[in-house]
Amino acid sequence: KNEVEQSPQNLTAQEGEFITINCSYSVGISALHWLQQHPGGGIVSLFMLSSGKKKHGRLIATINIQEKHSSLHITASHPRDSAVYICAVWGGATNKLIFGTGTLLAVQP
């Protein structure tokens, strides 16, 4: 079983819909990252969390440390949000990030 699991693996939405992507992890962590990768493109950092909730524009990320779970929400989705969203955690006892396999989001106009 992977240490970081994301769901769903694939998601298709209509423009304007509210989107939720989930991330569950099985290791103790010191931080959780949400990343975005556009098709054929590089990877950019969206959020870094150790507790609570963060908001940037239409994106909201939450984390529940006790339940070992994080969610990424996109409000009023737009076709330009189409990308792969990747969850990654810093294992508490290691010097490295552990990545989920990503969620491929397609937002249709």
Add this chain to the structure above:
Amino acid sequence: NAGVTQTPKFQVLKTGQSMTLQCAQDMNHEYMSWYRQDPGMGLRLIHYSVGAGITDQGEVPNGYNVSRSTTEDFPLRLLSAAPSQTSVYFCATSGGLSYNEQFFGPGTRLTVL
């Protein structure tokens, strides 16, 4: 500031050839790492460095060497390329461990024939 740069963007090698993937950063970050990305799998750590002169192995180090003689540069060497090393390679940096934003280079797409 250029951020994190990687060269080349694309490379085709024949089995057995060697080459170096370059990674450079101008953010004075101590932590640098190399990942490979394969379809259906998450990014996997190859090697990482917590500062000049210090490197360590990640999850999939076999067939790769690294060195870190300066803060800015972290080259990844393929010693004898194999088709299993066909992948997209990303270099990443951060100001430290754990609670630090990650900055990724644009990637190198490598094909080994």
